[in-house]
Amino acid sequence: MQPTLSPAPSSTVSTLSKHPFKEPKQVEALASFRTLLGPDSEKFDDGELMRFIVARSYDLAGAKAQLLASLEWRKANKVDDLPIPGANNSNGVMYAVRGWHSVPDANIESGQPNVPEHAVRLQKYMGGSCLHKWDKAGRPIYIERMGQHNVKGLAKNVKTEELVDYHIRCSEFVHSTIMPECEERFGTDDKVIDKETVIFDCTGMGFHQLHMEGLNMLRSLTDMDQKAYPERLGKLFIVNSPYVFVKVYSMIKKWLDPGVIEKIHILGKDYKSILLDHIDEENLPDFLGGSCTCSHMPGGCVPSIVMNNIKPVEKTPAPTGSMLAVPTYxxxxxxxxxxxxxxxxxxxxxxxxxxxxxxxxxxxxxxxxxxxxxxxxxxxxxxxxxxxxxxxxxxxxxxxxxxxxxxxxxxxxxxxxxxxxxxxxxxxxxxxxxxxxxxxxxxxxxxxxxxxxxxxxxxxxxxxxxxxxxxxxxxxxxxxxxx
Missing domain, CATH: 2.60.120.380 (Jelly Rolls)
Incomplete structure (x- = not known):
């Protein structure tokens, strides 16, 4: 049964947040959620609690179950101990980054500290990806050339647990390193920045990519994002979407929470004006309608081995330690x-x-x-x-x-x-x-x-x-x- 919201506190805004929530529904829900969590609620910022509340459509019992399960998952898999790139370390990046102070512009390279072998290996089959600057709301932009993925090659040469481990490392990097920088550079008292904008470019996509094991891998990542990282997506723009994607999306929608579906914008060829409504021209790659080329970096804005705009990275020694246990089939x-x-x-x-x-x-x-x-x-x-x-x-x-x-x-x-x-x-x-x-x-x-x-x-x-x-x-x- 969904808990009944208790009366709101005497103040009209939440107090345990850098960016106080002011809407009565939010303040009331946060007060009730903290009561439900008990003394442990003091460990969490209002913004973090609100992400779980919204993800479960204000079902506080469900939000509590998801929050506690995600904490247990992090503890069991030692997620908080992962070596994440940041301003105070020399850890290598998991994918290309452009435009940030905390991590200089870089591409994934073999031999860099704490870059696992599978992160290097899967680059051979990925169409290309980059954390590329920020949108007009101050959110980081992640761009992926989905239409260029070698899905069969990925499924045959990369285990699901390796792909999930890679995805977790990338997610932790964005949340722990990049979003705090966004907060410092673009945040205001009334604006929290805890979400990212995603662009999937489907140029080149065809029926040859409809490979069952590859789609199963995608399902694993989708499930994990919704359960472990709720409400981290701001907007998802899918551009140059062909007929084949529309067919696949009819199935993918069944995996997604309604709140996630509302953030997805499927666009065909006429997408440039829409992207420019949300992203300044100098922060958008030229192949997506902007003016940025990142010509100072090998591979430009979004380097891709598959597209031959960057040399393949060499294989690095396999890391020690166990991978996250994720079922494959x-x-x-x-x-x-x-x-x-x-x-x-x-x-x-x-x-x-x-x-x-x-x-x-x-x-x-x-x-x-x-x-x-x-x-x-x-x-x-x-x-x-x-x-x-x-x-x-x-x-x-x-x-x-x-x-x-x-x-x-x-x-x-x-x-x-x-x-x-x-x-x-x-x-x-x-x-x-x-x-x-x-x-x-x-x-x-x-x-x-x-x-x-x-x-x-x-x-x-x-x-x-x-x-x-x-x-x-x-x-x-x-x-x-x-x-």
Missing amino acids: LRPRSSSTASANSIMDFVMPGKPKDGIYQMFSTMAHGKACEYEVVVADEDVEHEPEVIIKFRIKGIRAACEGLNFTVARFEFGEKADSGTIVVPTKFYSISECPETGDGLEVKFRAKDAGLYVLSWKPENQRGLVQMEYGVTVDGIPGEGSDSP
Whole structure:
């Protein structure tokens, strides 16, 4: 149940912020949220708390769950210990930067301090990216030549956990180094700068980029950004968007929170005037309609190995230490009951036991637990077998009436048109053992695509405790380990 907002404090503005929030709804929500958090709320600036409040549409219980889960994720993965480039260190950058005081203009280079090998390797397949100056609101601008990505090369030569680790390092750099500089240079008492403006240039994009593993990687990054870094996006401009992107976006929208969708502006060829409404001409690259060329730097404004405007960087020794644990092919669906009680389950999976992952959550009657299986083009030739296992855990709650369905969503011109349904069977509690191998449901994946597995309890009491596991030809899926 969403907490009721308590009366606003006697002051008309929030007090624990460099940029006090003044709107009554914001002040009231912050006061109630701090009461809900208790003494620990003093550790957080109002701006940070407000990002989680807005991300959860003022559902304070949901905001608290997301905030605490993100803190646990940061602690478990030692995110705060990552070596981030800044004014007081010599750490190398993860991508090109232009126009900042805290970090001189630079490109990613091999041999630089604390630049991991995978950050260098993936540059061979990225279309080019740069943190390029700032917009009229004082927000940093991130530009990515998405249409030039070698998606198949990226998926085959870079692991998902490597890409996510790289993305985290880039995000921490923007939030910890660049945004504080933006605050100092452009912030005012009434304007907080805690978001960035993003431009995706789709020039060159085609159906050759519709690669399942690559799209699965994109999903991992999208999930993480929404859960670990809520409300960090100011605006996203997608320019030179071809027909193929429109088809892909029809699927991608289902991954995004409504608040994120509102910030996305999909533009075709007539985008220059819109960009210039938000960005000064001297801060916008000339290939996007501005006047900046960054001619003093190799590769100009946005260097790209794929576009041959910069020499390839050499390979550096692999770093020591473990990567962040992120599932590659199989995972609970972020919008389903499976992840509702474990906000960060896609990066903190439960540990398997006898091939079965644990899920401890109360599933309301009629609510489905959903799970995703991505079958890549290269794997579909041998029609991999998908196996779903279930068994009761702890309290023997209502197991009679488990409803299994599987839906397949295709990309391209057939987006969302295909559906596969596994024959429905209602399993009684006697068929769902407490120990042993458990109950199995199997099917063959005869097409490449995204398979969405769904199961739900039919008993009014709901399914209190359940263990499940998903396997594709020996590849174990990631379950959630919810409290």
